Amino acid sequence: MNIQVKAEVMTCPGAPTFQEIMHSGVGPYSEILEQRSNPPQSRADIPFSRYTSQEFFDLEMQKVWRKVWQYVCREDEVAEAGDYLVYDIGRHSIVVTRVTDGSLKAFHNSCLHRGAKLKPSGSSGWSPQIQCPYHGWTWSLDGALREVPCAWEFPHLDYESNRLPQARVEAWNGLVFVNLDKNADPLIDYLGVLPGHFARWPWTDWYLALHIEKELHCNWKTAQDAFMEAYHTPVVHPQLTQVVGDWNMQHDVFDDHVSRDLCAFAVCSPAAKQPIGEQERLDRVLLGGRSPNAVSVTLAEGQTARDAMARQVRGALEADYGMDTSGYSDTEVIDSIKYNLFPNIFLYTGLSMRQIHRIRPIANDPGRCTFEVLIMRPAPRDRPRPDPATPVRITKNQLYTDLPEMAGMELTAITLDQDTGNLRAQHEGMLASEKGAETLSIYQESRIRAFHETLDKYLNR
Numbered sequence: 001m002n003i004q005v006k007a008e009v010m011t012c013p014g015a016p017t018f019q020e021i022m023h024s025g026v027g028p029y030s031e032i033l034e035q036r037s038n039p040p041q042s043r044a045d046i047p048f049s050r051y052t053s054q055e056f057f058d059l060e061m062q063k064v065w066r067k068v069w070q071y072v073c074r075e076d077e078v079a080e081a082g083d084y085l086v087y088d089i090g091r092h093s094i095v096v097t098r099v100t101d102g103s104l105k106a107f108h109n110s111c112l113h114r115g116a117k118l119k120p121s122g123s124s125g126w127s128p129q130i131q132c133p134y135h136g137w138t139w140s141l142d143g144a145l146r147e148v149p150c151a152w153e154f155p156h157l158d159y160e161s162n163r164l165p166q167a168r169v170e171a172w173n174g175l176v177f178v179n180l181d182k183n184a185d186p187l188i189d190y191l192g193v194l195p196g197h198f199a200r201w202p203w204t205d206w207y208l209a210l211h212i213e214k215e216l217h218c219n220w221k222t223a224q225d226a227f228m229e230a231y232h233t234p235v236v237h238p239q240l241t242q243v244v245g246d247w248n249m250q251h252d253v254f255d256d257h258v259s260r261d262l263c264a265f266a267v268c269s270p271a272a273k274q275p276i277g278e279q280e281r282l283d284r285v286l287l288g289g290r291s292p293n294a295v296s297v298t299l300a301e302g303q304t305a306r307d308a309m310a311r312q313v314r315g316a317l318e319a320d321y322g323m324d325t326s327g328y329s330d331t332e333v334i335d336s337i338k339y340n341l342f343p344n345i346f347l348y349t350g351l352s353m354r355q356i357h358r359i360r361p362i363a364n365d366p367g368r369c370t371f372e373v374l375i376m377r378p379a380p381r382d383r384p385r386p387d388p389a390t391p392v393r394i395t396k397n398q399l400y401t402d403l404p405e406m407a408g409m410e411l412t413a414i415t416l417d418q419d420t421g422n423l424r425a426q427h428e429g430m431l432a433s434e435k436g437a438e439t440l441s442i443y444q445e446s447r448i449r450a451f452h453e454t455l456d457k458y459l460n461r
């Protein structure tokens with residue numbers, strides 16, 4: 001039965017709420033972070049067939065992926081005229097390129113002669129024009145057909161109607177999005193509350209420092225769900241229970257496309273079985289990669305790990321990046337502030353942790369996906385902005401903790417190994433299930449349910 005219930009905010013008994021932790025630190029407190037938003041939801045079980053069936057996957061391809069705005073890359077990855085990047089989703093492939101007049105274009109990656117892909121899937125680079133690698137038909141960057149070898153063989157070819165077909169492309173906050181639906185609403189409408197919230201956290205002064213793409217053996221939503229709740233933290237990430245507020249983090253659902261969670265750092269989880277001292281807690285967060293300079297400090301008399309962490313990170317951001325953090329609360333400086341944009345990205349927008357996570361199905365397989373972590377750093381003020389990182393692609397058996405690129409970010413690397421290491425077993429368990437459905441908690445898993453509710457709206461259109 002699909003019962004809608006009243007909005008319900010459940011708090012973890014005996015634990016401080018995220019709001020209480022935030023307000024115990026240094027302000028100013030953003031009104032945006034003081035908001036709570038928990039619309040009524042159903043409590044019905046959610047069938048596993050939504051994660052495992054080819055038929056459901058095909059419907060998603062047709063009714064969701066062809067209709068939604070999808071994050072492609074950062075604007076600085078296609079900064080100069082001729083820069084291009086290929087974005088793939090299911091059978092679809094789109095070449096996003098910067099045109100000579102400075103605008104962006106998104107072309108379907110299929111030659112109008114005999115269909116060859118114009119650029120290899122997943123590739124990026126620079127070319128002054130778009131030339132098919134098969135027989136050499138050539139288009140200018142704005143999509144006009146310019147050259148056809150042996151043109152005398154094609155007196156019947158109309159150049160004007162053989163411009164490269166386009167998808168929609170728009171940018172916001174330094175991020176490029178495409179939409180395969182020509183009649184889609186503008187990106188700004190799709191983004192809902194996001195532009196208003198992110199006015200406080202612009203991303204344009206940050207650059208892409210690291211990009212890791214891992215193949216996973218599960219449905220794309222299974223991987224995504226793991227980042228929409230921290231209910232699993234004590235079991236999957238026992239090392240985190242001494243340093244984050246997991247069961248007492250805040251979850252908000254704002255509109256069809258945007259939800260978020262707010263997770264306090266340098267505090268003890270209500271689930272911690274072996275609480276540790278404040279100095280050890282401080283060392284773990286600062287040396288584990290949650291400070292730009294990975295240097296710990298000695299606690300002053302009566303000082304909490306959280307206060308010391310905020311002070312240390314503020315100092316490091318100022319020293320290393322010339323950043324003035326005085327207009328931001330401790331929460332904005334040290335905590336995890338993570339927004340989910342339907343259907344498949346997370347934007348972490350704290351000052352010491354700015355990342356994108358993106359999950360995409362591989363080809364037309366409901367049982368495989370890629371999970372990407374894109375780590376941003378503030379652009380240096382005194383030298384040119386570094387080039388954006390190119391993707392490091394790893395297989396499902398490789399570990400983040402083995403990657404030299406993750407040096408200095410051990411806490412993140414261990415956590416990612418634990419999260420991604422779980423998912424194949426979950427996918428196989430779904431296939432093995434007699435019950436055939438999942439039963440979600442009311443509050444901590446409310447964002448997974450909100451996701452499915454939006455998914456249904458698209459599927460029913």
Ligand code: FES
Nearest residue numbers: 111113114132135
């Ligand atoms: S398939 Fe592209 S030029 Fe022939």
Ligand SMILES: [Fe+2]
Nearest residue numbers: 226236237419
């Ligand atoms: Fe996790």
